[in-house]
Amino acid sequence: MSGTIYKIVPEELWQQARNAGVFLGAAVDIADGFLHFSTASQLRETAARHFAGQADLLLVAIDAGRLGEALVFEPSRGGDLFPHLYGPLNLDAVIWENPLPLGADGVHQFPETL
Template sequence: MSQIIYKIAPEALWCEAEKNGRFTGAPIDIADGFIHFSTAAQVRETAAKHFAGQTGLLLVAIDGEKLGNALKYEVSRGGALFPHLYAPLDLDAVLWVKPLPPG
């Protein structure tokens, strides 16, 4: 089974991660102690709920299998299991990065 997960990130924050070779999280991730991700089925709702009206966003696809035991699926919104990474994201796990169009 493919374990592709997604992160919505502001472009400036992602550019910083590319310079550093790893993504340590957005402010909400740092506050919560893990990096929030979404599955393919969850990413549209996540974008609408947490990023509505924002521009300059990127959609980042990650190979979850490369994240090992630091990736955990935990109950969140509406009882759904969301992927959470309890470590910095090594950019070797990134499959692609694309602009996320508003709306």
């Protein structure tokens, strides 16, 4: 599977991943047994549903082609297929990371390219 997938992650948690060279997941990922990601079209709903009003977040872009067979697209909300990684995220698959600020309206402001 090629393309780009995305992870919304608290900046402090991502800093721990940078230090370790690998991302093992947020609490929800660890509890569910896989890392949750979103496609570009799923990002805004993911942010609104799971990160509403939360500041100090990063948006991390991942090269899905570098994740191998551990990346599986599985049905979730309304049958939409979400990318799930069954294993740790090696940071060499990261394309870029950017702040995900809150706008004056309290809604996360995504890069214009998404």
